[in-house]
Amino acid sequence: MKEQVISSPINEKAVLVGLITPRQSELKANEYLAELAFLADTAGAETVRTFLQRLDYPNPRTFVGKGKLEEIKTYVDDNDVAMVIFDDDLTVKQVANIERELGVKVLDRTSLILDIFAKRAQTANARTQVELAQYQYLLPRLTRMWTHLERQRGGIGMRGPGETQIETDRRIILDKISRLKAELVAIDRQKSMQRKNRGKLTRVALVGYTNVGKSTLMNLLSKSEVFAENKLFATLDTTVRKVIIDNLPFLLTDTVGFIRKLPTHLVDSFKSTLDEVRDADLLVHVVDISHPNFEEQIEVVDKTLREVCDGADKPMILAFNKIDAFTYKPKDEDDLTPRTRENVSLDELKTSWMARVNDNCVFISARKGINIDELKQKIYEKAREIHIARFPYNDFLYQKYDEDVD
Secondary structure, eight states, X not given: OOOSSOOOSSOEEEEEXXXXXXXXXXXXXXXXXXXXXHHHHHHTEEEEEEEEEXXXXXXXXXXXXXXXXXXXXXXXXXXXXXXXXXXXXXXXXXXXXXXXXXXXXXXXXXXXXXXHHHHHOOSHHXXXXXXXXXXXXXXXXXXXXXXXXXXXXXXXXXXXXXXXXXXXXXXXXXXXXXXXXXXXXXXXXXXXXXXXXTOSOEEEEEEEBTTSSHHHHHHHHHOOOOOOOSSTTOOOSOXXXXXEETTEEEEEEEOOOBOTTOOHHHHHHTHHHHHHHHTOSEEEEEEETTSTTHHHHHHHHHHHHHHHTTTOOOOEEEEEEOGGGXXXXXXXXXXXXXXXXXXXXXXXXXXXXXXXXXXXXXXXXXXXXXXXHHHHHHHHHHHHHHHHHHOTTOOOSSOOTTSOOO
């Protein structure tokens, strides 16, 4: 099931399409399209143009209006565009109608993410999870794949093979889904045993939005060589390393990054991966402070964590990464227009709402190594408290006589 969407190494030209609705402003729609363009680039596609349309709700037949679809078709035909990517999930009928009108490959956000997942998965665990998610996505879309066969319409002489073939494929896919779920149960059992066998060590997990620098920070703290790249979903496989800070050994886990509009079944497929987060004693929430919408990314991660951890509040450190890439535009003294986020400096951000979580907040640059010692100290203090509470009779690597240890 590897041949999901984009398998060609040659960059294909792509057009992106989004909507401005009463629930999604133009600014927000442009932000989502910028993220979609990054996803397309990660998958190997070259974004040549974006289209936005203002509608009260998506057109149930073609997602966008008739006029906008004709405008997209004209551009696609004139510029040799290979695919059109929509920022939201499309129904089976919408995909079929749009493909018939445009005559090119049509993808939605979920199919694009699934293709990236298929390219990035390295271990048997990740490949099984991705394959399950692909089949679950494919199951309701089988009808579209058999339009070249005669459909069953009723009446004498009108009973074609298409319906039978669809039913056969549906049965095959359901069998594969059942098999993959059974494999994931076995993998989950094995992972659970591995976690139990890790001994009396505090577990620290790096969490955060995708492409915020978790793997780079993992490499810095653990002195390992976890794959890190300036692409979305560079990490799909959790990596666990034993790290020692001062006299305290603990386990550090690099996890899969979260993203907006991630389908529920995709989250469910990564249950065994997210179990690492659920079983962690301390979370280090890495945030890309150079991103203009980092606060919304924090909300997305917090919401997902509440779902993963069943609402449990875990001790957390906020690590605002990429301070070396942070930029802002100072306002002129005679400029009377309202201030926006791009006019706020890093020092002002530090004294905003972040000041209320100052004890659990640190500003770093994993790439430049800025303030890493401060982050290590915060991790040490939090992990040490947890270690003493959970393992009161477990000695540290060596005794520090300048502090009291119960």
